[in-house]
Amino acid sequence: MRYFSYIFHGVLALFSIALSALALGNSTNELHLGMLPWTGDTLAYVLLFGALFGLLTVALAIKGVLRILFLIWSFVVFVLLVKGYILSGYKFAPNEFRIALYLIFGALLSLFGAWFGLSRPRTATKKY
Numbered sequence: 001m002r003y004f005s006y007i008f009h010g011v012l013a014l015f016s017i018a019l020s021a022l023a024l025g026n027s028t029n030e031l032h033l034g035m036l037p038w039t040g041d042t043l044a045y046v047l048l049f050g051a052l053f054g055l056l057t058v059a060l061a062i063k064g065v066l067r068i069l070f071l072i073w074s075f076v077v078f079v080l081l082v083k084g085y086i087l088s089g090y091k092f093a094p095n096e097f098r099i100a101l102y103l104i105f106g107a108l109l110s111l112f113g114a115w116f117g118l119s120r121p122r123t124a125t126k127k128y
Contacts, residue, residue: 005074005113008106010058012077016051020044034091035084035100067118074114078107 023031023044031043038046054073061070084090085100092100 001109001113002117003113005070005110005117006058006062008110008113009054009070009074009077013051013054013058016047016054020047020051024048035088036080037084061114061117067114071111071114071118074107074111078104078111081107 019031024041030040031047032039033043036043036046054077057066057070057073060066081100081104085104
């Protein structure tokens with residue numbers, strides 16, 4: 001589950017970076033994702049810097065450093081998805097509800113993977 005967490009958040013971060021780069025590179029800056037509370041330039045910058053932070057937490061968790069930061073990141077992503085898709089007044093397009101459920105379920109699984117990653121023992125160093 002830990003590896004699923006790394007892959008899920010890595011792919012999500014790379015997708016968010018690509019989406020924000022496209023929005024910032026476009027002259028109209030009309031990015032709007034209804035499940036998130038931001039719009040326009042603010043949304044593009046939040047996606048960009050949030051995704052960069054997400055990649056940093058994934059890299060640190062893989063190295064075994066600051067794994068608690070990855071757990072916090074996983075929790076924030078899960079909360080944003082549930083709040084944005086389920087608890088807000090978001091209107092789903094046809095067949096979009098299924099994709100939202102997949103994203104929420106993947107975020108929940110990755111949250112458990114990040115939780116289990118906290119208890120992963122460190123590799124022992126040999127003393128001579």
